[in-house]
Amino acid sequence: MPSLNVSEIHLCQRCSRLFAYHLAGKKQVWRFGLVGSESFPGKFFHDKIVGQLHKKLSSPNSRLFNAVNRICHSPGDSFHSLFLETVEKHFFLNFLNKHSQKLETANLLQIGKAFEKWCAFLSEFICQIAQKKGDTFLLSEIFYPPEQLISQTYESHSEINLTVNGRYDAIMFDTQKKEIVILECKGRDMDRPDEDMTQVALYAWLISNQTGIIPRAVILYLTGEQERYLISKDKMKSLIQQMPNLFDHVLQIIEANTNKAQILLPRSVDKKLCKRCPFQSRCNNDFGQEVPKDSGIDVIIDLFNKLKLPVFDAGHICGPRFIRYKLKPDFSKKVTVTKIQNRALDLQVAMNLLDIPLIQAQAGYVSIDIPRKVRKPLTLGDVMRKAAPTRPNSKVAFPIGMAIDGSIVWINLNDPATPSILVGGTSGSGKSILLRSMLIALAINAEPDELNF
Numbered sequence: 001m002p003s004l005n006v007s008e009i010h011l012c013q014r015c016s017r018l019f020a021y022h023l024a025g026k027k028q029v030w031r032f033g034l035v036g037s038e039s040f041p042g043k044f045f046h047d048k049i050v051g052q053l054h055k056k057l058s059s060p061n062s063r064l065f066n067a068v069n070r071i072c073h074s075p076g077d078s079f080h081s082l083f084l085e086t087v088e089k090h091f092f093l094n095f096l097n098k099h100s101q102k103l104e105t106a107n108l109l110q111i112g113k114a115f116e117k118w119c120a121f122l123s124e125f126i127c128q129i130a131q132k133k134g135d136t137f138l139l140s141e142i143f144y145p146p147e148q149l150i151s152q153t154y155e156s157h158s159e160i161n162l163t164v165n166g167r168y169d170a171i172m173f174d175t176q177k178k179e180i181v182i183l184e185c186k187g188r189d190m191d192r193p194d195e196d197m198t199q200v201a202l203y204a205w206l207i208s209n210q211t212g213i214i215p216r217a218v219i220l221y222l223t224g225e226q227e228r229y230l231i232s233k234d235k236m237k238s239l240i241q242q243m244p245n246l247f248d249h250v251l252q253i254i255e256a257n258t259n260k261a262q263i264l265l266p267r268s269v270d271k272k273l274c275k276r277c278p279f280q281s282r283c284n285n286d287f288g289q290e291v292p293k294d295s296g297i298d299v300i301i302d303l304f305n306k307l308k309l310p311v312f313d314a315g316h317i318c319g320p321r322f323i324r325y326k327l328k329p330d331f332s333k334k335v336t337v338t339k340i341q342n343r344a345l346d347l348q349v350a351m352n353l354l355d356i357p358l359i360q361a362q363a364g365y366v367s368i369d370i371p372r373k374v375r376k377p378l379t380l381g382d383v384m385r386k387a388a389p390t391r392p393n394s395k396v397a398f399p400i401g402m403a404i405d406g407s408i409v410w411i412n413l414n415d416p417a418t419p420s421i422l423v424g425g426t427s428g429s430g431k432s433i434l435l436r437s438m439l440i441a442l443a444i445n446a447e448p449d450e451l452n453f
C-alpha cells in the first residue's frame with residue numbers, strides 16, 4: 001500500500017506534474033516545489049520555539065506550565081503582558097542562552113518579533129477560555145503535545161489504498177466550544193492562503209478520521225502585516241469532503257508511475273511556481289500539451305456586441321459533453337434575457353453549431369450551453385469516485401451521470417419523486433451500457449440478499 005506524508009500530497013495539489021517528477025526520483029523537486037521560509041529561519045523557529053513551547057505548556061511537570069497556570073486563574077487587563085513576561089522568563093531566556101551565539105542579529109530580531117506574535121495569539125486564546133471558566137480553568141486541557149505522528153488509511157474505490165501520515169505543528173483545545181484547533185505556523189507573509197489551507201485540511205482529515213471530531217484551524221503568518229488566517233469548522237468540513245478527490249488523483253499518478261505509463265496531467269495554476277520550475281521546457285512533452293484557452297466566449301461576446309446587445313463574461317464551466325458559458329446582460333443598455341434568447345439562431349451560425357444552442361435564465365446570469373468539440377468520456381469508475389461524497393443515504397441510489405456543472409446526478413429509487421425511469425435513444429447510443437452501469441452501481445453498495453432484479 002503506498003504511504004505518503006502530508007507534504008507529498010500537498011505537493012501534488014500544487015502541481016500534479018511536480019509530484020509525478022518526485023515519484024520518478026527527481027530530488028530537486030522539493031527545492032522549488034514547496035518554498036519554505038525564504039529569509040526567515042522557519043524550520044528553526046518551528047523546531048526550537050513552537051515545538052518546545054507547546055511541549056512545555058502541555059506538560060504539567062514543567063516550570064513554565066506551573067507559572068502560566070498560576071496567572072491564568074486571575075486573568076485581567078494585564079494578562080497579555082503578564083503572559084508574555086512569564087513565557088519570556090521561563091522559556092525565551094533559556095532559548096537565547098542556548099542559541100543566540102549561533103544566530104545572526106537579523107535572524108534574532110525576526111525570531112523575537114515572531115515569538116511575540118505567537119505569544120499574543122496564545123494569550124488571547126487562553127484569556128478567552130480562562131475568563132469564562134474561572135476557578136475550574138485547567139491549562140492541561142488546552143495544550144496538547146505537538147508534532148504527534150498521525151497515520152490514516154484512505155480506502156479508495158480501486159484496489160489500492162493510500163496511507164497518509166502527518167505531524168501537525170501544534171494543537172489546542174477550545175474548552176468553551178469543545179473544538180480542536182490546529183495551529184500552523186508559516187515563516188512568511190500571507191501570500192498563498194489557499195495552498196496553506198489545503199495543507200491544514202490534510203491534517204484536519206487525519207484528525208477527524210482518528211477522533212471523529214472536525215477541527216477548526218488558525219494559520220499564523222510570522223512575517224508581514226496580515227497575521228492570521230482562520231478556517232472555521234464548517235469550512236473545514238467542506239475541505240475534508242474534497243480530500244477523496246485529491247487522494248484518488250494521487251493514487252492515479254502513483255499507479256501510472258508504477259506501470260511506467262504515460263499519463264495526461266494538468267499544469268499547475270500557480271504561474272509563479274512554473275516560472276522558477278526547471279522542468280518548464282519538458283513538462284508538456286511528459287504530461288500532455290497545455291489546454292488552449294477557450295475562445296468560445298470571445299465569439300459570443302463579439303456577436304452580441306455587433307448585435308447591439310452588450311453582455312459581460314461571467315465565466316464558464318465544462319461538463320463532459322457541454323460547455324456552459326455564463327453571461328451577464330448589460331441591463332443599463334436595456335439588454336434583456338428574451339432579447340438574448342431571440343438570438344439563438346444567430347449564435348448557431350456564428351459558432352458553426354449543428355443544433356440551436358440552449359439559452360436559459362439562471363440565478364444571476366444567462367447560460368448558453370454549447371456542445372464540446374471533443375466529448376470527454378465518463379467512466380463508471382470516475383463517476384463512482386466523484387459521487388461518493390454526495391451519496392444519498394439509501395441502498396437503492398445510483399449515480400446516473402454528470403451535470404453540465406460537473407456535479408454528479410443521483411437517482412434514488414426510494415425517493416417518491418422518482419416513480420419510474422424511461423431510457424430512450426437510438427441504436428448504439430449507450431442504453432445497454434447505461435443499464436449495466438446502473439446495475440453495477442447498485443450492486444456495489446448492497447449485499448446479495450438486499451437487492452432483487
Ligand code: SF4
Binds near residue numbers: 015
Ligand atoms: S513548469 Fe509548472 S506545470 Fe510544469 S512541472 Fe513545473 S510547476 Fe508543474
